Amino acid sequence: MKRNIIIVLFSFIFATALWLYISLSDVFIINFSIPVNVKLSQKQALASELPNSIDVTLKGKGWDLLIVILGNKPVYNLDLTNYKRNVVISPVSELKNIIGIPENITILNVYPDSLDIVFDNISEKYVKVKNNLVVIPKEGYVIVGNPKIEPDSVKVFGASSILMKLKSIPTVSLTIENVSQKFSRVINLKDTLKNLIAIEPKTVTVFYNVELLAEKKLEGVNITVRDLPANKEVVLIPPKIDLIFRGGVNHLSKLKMEDISVMVDFSLLEKDSTGFITPDIRIPVDYNLIKYEPNQFQYIIKNKSEN
Secondary structure, three states: OHHHHHHHHHHHHHHHHHHHHHHOOOEEEEEEEEEEEEEOOOOOOEOOOOOOEEEEEEEEEHHHHHHHHHOOOOOEEEEOOOOOOOEEEOOHHHHHHHHOOOOOOEEEEEEOOOEEEOEOOEEEEEEEEEOOEEEEEOOOEEEOOOOEEEOOEEEEEEEHHHHOOOOEEEEOOEEEEEEOOOEEEEEEEOOOOOOOEEEEOOEEEEEEOEEEEEEEEEEEEEOEEEOOOOOEEEEEEOOEEEEEEEEEHHHHHOOOHHHOEEEEEHHHHHHOOOOEEOOEEEOOOOOEEEEEEOOOEEEEEEEOOOO
8 A cells, every 4th residue: 555655656646747848949939127226436427217126037948947036036137337428328238157057048028128228417405204104093092293203204315306305215114003001113224215215324213202182171261352453342252262183191181271372353353244253272182172162153342431
């Protein structure tokens, strides 16, 4: 029984090897990409975008193509340090040596088959960082305020024509879920203009403040009438307002009555024909006012001489 299993296994391996040998003797066409690595001097800047890779189509026998596939991963190293003027470079002639292609393999296609190298004056400027980090708090928690980025701007080097159009540098996209406390994360910047710009630094630190969700009600906040003439008096009905805020419990604990101003303009009262006015409520940055009561106020304008 054991001998029969060995015979069957040997027969299967032999048949498979024979099939591979026959199959790989046929002619195949394969496609693969070669990464492009550009080298520049510190005084050079590119104004034309270069591809990240070159696509190559090869034709040959399976055995020969297998050697190419299993060989060292080729990289097209484009050294531009000795160029001082714009130039068109054809990578086709170098690819055979770069890939290590045997004589009996044919290069059917190279894309792109030419690279337009355009230089420009090098310059630098500071650019704002755009945060692409998505933070989802745990249920019952909330993000307090806006995230802080350090540094919030980074230095970018490149061609003057490129930097003129550059408004921001994004971070890589990342989602963090189920967050229940403040945290910081070092995150990479995303180089969307590879080979055209250099960024310093290449990472930033993003800070988020996450707290337990709560509500706070400030009752009886005074209302001020702005630009009230000396001979006039305004009676608001009711005379005070209640404000309801929602946010982080620690953040809300710092909110005080004197941090808030509620006003109505006397000029708007004079122009009003409805008998009701909506106040102008000004609150500190990073606080979320979700409701105020009442929404509108009745008012009476009196001369101060009146009893």
